[in-house]
Amino acid sequence: MKAALQPLNINGQELSQLLLLAGGKPGAVSPLQGLFSEDDAAMRIQPGGVLEKSDWLDGQGQQGISSLSVQARLAMRALQHPKTSVQLVLGDLQEILVTEMYSAGGFQDDELVIFTERKAENRYVIRPGVSPGQVSDALLEHLMIGPRLDGLEFALPLPSKAALVFCCVLDWIHTLRLLSKLQNDRQISFAFTPQALWQRAMEIQMGDDLMWLSALLPYLFPNLEFTVSEEKISGLLDELAGMGYLDKRNDDLYYPNDFVISLADALVPMLSFGSCAIRQMEEELTGFHLAFVVGVGTNLVLEAAPGTDGQHWLQLTAVNGIELSKLLFRIGLPEDSEIEETPIQEEMAPVKEEMAPAREEKTPVSAEKQRFCTKCGAAMRPGVKFCTKCGHQQSERGG
Amino acid sequence: MKKRGLGVLRCCAVSAILFTLIWGIIQPVSAGPVERPEQGRIVVDVPDVTQYYHQDAKKEWSDNNQSTVVDYAPDIEQENGSQNTVAAVPAYIANDQSDDIIVLDYGPDDGVILYGSLTWYNFSDGGGGDGVRYPHDLRLQHPEIEIETLLLEIDFNQMSMSGTMKISGVDDGSSHSNLSEGEHYYAAGTAVISFQDVSLVWEDEYERWRLEGGSGEAQIALEGSYYRISLVSGGTDLSDEGSTSGSVPLRNISGILDDKLILEIDHHCPAVEESLGAILEIHTPQINLSNPQGEQPQQEEQPQLEEAPDLSDSLNAPFSISAGCDASLASGQDIDCSLNIQRNSEDIGPLTVVWIMDGYVASEEQVLGDYSSFHFPNPPPGTHTVQVQVVDNTTGNVRVAAMDVEVGGFASPDEAPDRIPAGAQTASAMGTTALIGAWLWAEWMAAKANSLTDERRDAKEAKERQAWYENQMARNDEVRARQQARQREEEANQNALEGEWKRYRGGLLETVKKHEKSKHLVDLLDDLQEVVYRDGKWDADGLQRLERMINSRLVLDREDEARAEWERVWDFNKRQEAEVNSILRSHKMSALEVGADLLTLGASNLIFMPTKAFISAIYARRRAMMLGKTGTDAAGSVIKEAGLSLLLDYISGKGPRPATPKVIGKATIKYLEKRINVRAERGIAALQDDPEMPVHLWQGTGEKLGVVPKLAAKLPVVKSSWGNGAQTNLASPVYRPPGNNALMRVGMENGLDRISQIDTGLADNVRRILDEGAQVDPHINNVLSPGNPSYTLTPQDEIARNLINNASYKEAVQDGLVPNRVQQAVYQTRDKVARNAAAEAFRALDNIDLNGQSASSYLKNVTVTGTGARPLNPQAVGGYADWDATVIAQDSNLVGSAGRQAEELFKAHFDDALRQAGVNADTAEVSMFSGVHASPDVPVSVGYNSEGLAHWHKMDMACEGQSAVRLEDGGVMFNAHPDAAPMQETLMKEFGQMEAAPRFQTVSGDVTADARRLVHCHVNAQISETGGPIDPLAVLRQEGKHAPRVWKASNAGSGADMPGWMDDVMRLKNDPNYYLSGDKLEEVWKNYTEYMGLPPNLGGEG
Structure with a gap:
């Protein structure tokens, strides 16, 4: 068993020297792009310096000439010519930890190398030897605090921009909850105008406070386009109303339904969140990107999926803690245990199929066991407590 | 039929023989049905190679130690002179013809894979370097270099050679198990080497082919920036040095075409004056241009033999024929055949009789009669076909007859009588029959020679094959033995893993018997069995991870059980609250509770109980016991205090008050006290069985709190944060990869950047504290005993001490740049240092005699105030809070005399101890005051003089701070949990700060x-x-x-x-x-x- 290399905490000059020893400049998609300086590389490795003392070099000759150990070359290869990148995000209301990892192979079949860049300080941290299991365990430990056997369970697909507005609505509900308690006002109306929602959304955006879902969403999915202009918010609200999540009772007022209110209460502010993005370096949007938000009343799994209209969709699936654990556990398994086989993924599959019909305003044809919403009549998956179309809460026997 | 001149025929015969001989040598060994090649042009490409060589592939490695030194790297040799290391360097280049360093073989996918010697080395090439360093040969167990395409073209018309070869280096980490330290093996990427118009010139003197001219190019995309590629053949470098680009021109290719090409790739590292190189040897066994006949190839015409037309038999012809030859002849006998013609019509004129030997016209004559004969002298051994065609030129009718003649063979061409050369030499006289005979003999001799050559080669190769086979079998045995050992080891390991699974599952089942709530974890474990036991194998890492996950969940479940206990007690108090609320007709909650409740949607209840009432109750109980109350009385105190604490929170309206405060009179309070006492009595009855229950509960859960980092997430503490507005402080990410990691993108990095603008060192220390985890111990030991006289400072404390001594830190805190967690950690460090100093001052005063008794005996306590003394208090963060304390003497009557002196002495020793602990009191804002006394006789600028204000000042300090008292054993107890709720006036009367509240006007x-x-x-x-x-x-x-x-x-x-x-x-x-x-x-x-x-x-x- 090879011993893992020590992590390196080096400056820019040492990084260039390391690159030179590793055999050349970084590739086009390398995180080390632009960090190689020939002048720095030409400097002699400082005796007694971090690099010289590390176990990355396999020896030093009479002329002070060193070479990289085999393991070090492998680690550098992952950074010079990465084929896979992994971004692990772990966060709570106070701070967010972002870890970037790279691999010269795939996610499951190679060791990952953490690379952290602190340009302002001219420091670079390289830590090889991270396994997929560690990534999975990190998510598990961090997200285990949500509800375990209870909590909301549902699945709903939303176009990404509509998803952002949906999160704004959840934030809006929680905002009113705060205000009403502080003012000791028990009569809460969650109705809002597009302008009021926009204003609140802007406040949240300006504050950059991650306790709000709408502020958090772009951090979880940095690759997706979430920009919504004030002019378009009405249209997106109408879209949500069309799906049944909002009730538009007159020209300018929208009322969230019971499901949305329950979801806001269960999710905002979240206790914890995280995401895991595994990307093939050559292809921008291929890979695996799941985000997780844990609230006091639900565990939410978010998955981005490309839609037919060029817009990305977000699949929001709420699961209990046990199912979440299974999903997270499988992330760290070898490749033959693919994530797609997990129950959560299987559960999501039919919903994905429903996405297209939903967009086309078609009701999916039901099977014999199919349940229907008591309010709007939409087909429902077994076990869900709220209609995914109109959000109406279902009784135990109902549907 | 055409007639040719003698000279032409001679040339044709010689050319035919030569061509046959060359082709016989060139054609691949063990050739199957080989098509005659296009004249003068040989094309060998990969598919052909795989077809031809499959029977003769073998794997063998060069014995580097046996190889001879080659001269293709003279620069190295010369440069390094006589150093011992040099001689060994090129040794890995085998130059021994008999040593098949590289052979072609099939890959698993029928590709051609090159096995061979790939040697990486590096050497110093400047500064008087010590020559070649670290030469490392690789003995690859798996193909490392693969030929993707290989095309060699040799045009014999032009006598030139061209080719393209693409090789790719595959990096198979699993194949490097036999690497020793320092070896290089990394060769990912591709190289395409092409060369063209290389002239082939035969050198008589050396009996070899020489390469001349030509051009080439190498497109190198192997890992690294290689700067030179050399194509070496026969020990001669065929190329000039290339450039630093990936495309390296090969100019003036010349050299000796040997049976192997050596490709050398150098990578130069100017910074370290070191080169890294690779040498690749490629055998070219399919091409052997040596000339065993020692004859120059001559451009001769091929013999122009007339092929016989293919005529079909005319069955209705008015004549018929019958022909015959001796079917079997011995070697040396001539072929004699006869023909009889039967004419069925008198109109038939002369007939043309054509005798054909092996497809070629041997003789032709006009026959008027009914008979003709054919004589073929000296036929070569083998089966010959004699055909006779009889043609009526007038009518076009044809009759055909054919006979096979078997001529016995010789053992070898050497035994055959030399009849043909003479025949051939007199071919002009002998006519076509002799010419054909010469040709046939030439064909026969060539075929026989080839056959013999093949046999000899086959015999030699059979021997080698046998050796290789035996060697291979030996290696197979060795490998099999290793595999079996590994298999046994693996089986044992699998058995152990299965045992571990059973053990763990059994243990879990036992656990859930005691803890029903965790029953679902058995299902979870079983559900995930399939992913840790796949394809009949246990995954050790997966099993370990699974156990870890289940263990974590078990811990969470236990926390939930503890929480349920808290909630149960909390419910008890809630019922009282409800009663209070109904009495007061108020639904107001304290702002703190409102905030917590809002932010956590009720989850804050969890924290409320232990921190607010319950902890107060425990300490109240301890105090009660210290005052002499025990058992039931103490338990009663607990219940009373818990209830009263909550009640009085409402009444006194701590913090921001409700919008419409209620007026509560003394009578109401007394009524409530009475009601609560009644409740308390009931509670006491419930606790009769286990009066220590609350303490046990707290202690038990406290232990869990200590070891389970998650609890903080379950029990949020409300406080302001450096975001906007109040936030719920949850645990920081529990998973933190060891070493340095970035906390970035959201505020943190920006904050640190901004701090570094104030003071770089300050930012560094803040980051270091974050790296250390910025841990705050919520359960810090509040008693310093003689055996444990001070708080031990951790590395994090050392960093925090730097911060509190840094004047810029305060500025950064005021600007909101320091994360709350760091602030709290720093406050706790300061608190620890100050507490140590207080304990040290107490001990110092023990040894000072003051009016006949120790100075410390005059002191009553030290009241610590200042928000900063309570690190976990929400108000302690967001602004820099000070640490203030006041030492108070026992008896106010002694103020100005011994008591006052004792206070001053304490202050002096405290300051001294603080200084020795490395804390700058001014910068850190740590102050020790010497008493707050109401005494109009001794006005002091730092304190109130009026009795009432002095009292309320003390109350503020007592209720919002902590108090240090001397214990009988010489230790010091700091009584307040940092988050303990303030003590109220009513409580102070009974259970207050070790004394009844003072009475004053x-x-x-x-x-x-x-x-x-x-x-x-x-x-x-x-x-x-x-x-x-x-x-x-x-x-x-x-x-x-x-x-x-x-x-x-x-x-x-x-x-x-x-x-x-x-x-x-x-x-x-x-x-x-x-x-x-x-x-x-x-x-x-x-x-x-x-x-x-x-x-x-x-x-x-x-």
């Missing part, structure tokens, strides 16, 4: 004047210190607290509510994020100055 006319004097004193001191005015907001923050004290000194116990503006004043004091401006500020300022009798322009700006 309620109303004093001097109270306001006393406070006013102190405010003036403080403000003037600050103005003189800073040199500038103080704005009203700052005055209110610092000195506003005197107003509520004045009010309480005058109104406490009256049932009156404090004026609303005083809430603003207190909030300004306690919450640095709270601001007033405009009309609101003017209003509060006006009320404050009027109430206190202070000038409106106090501070210079008002």
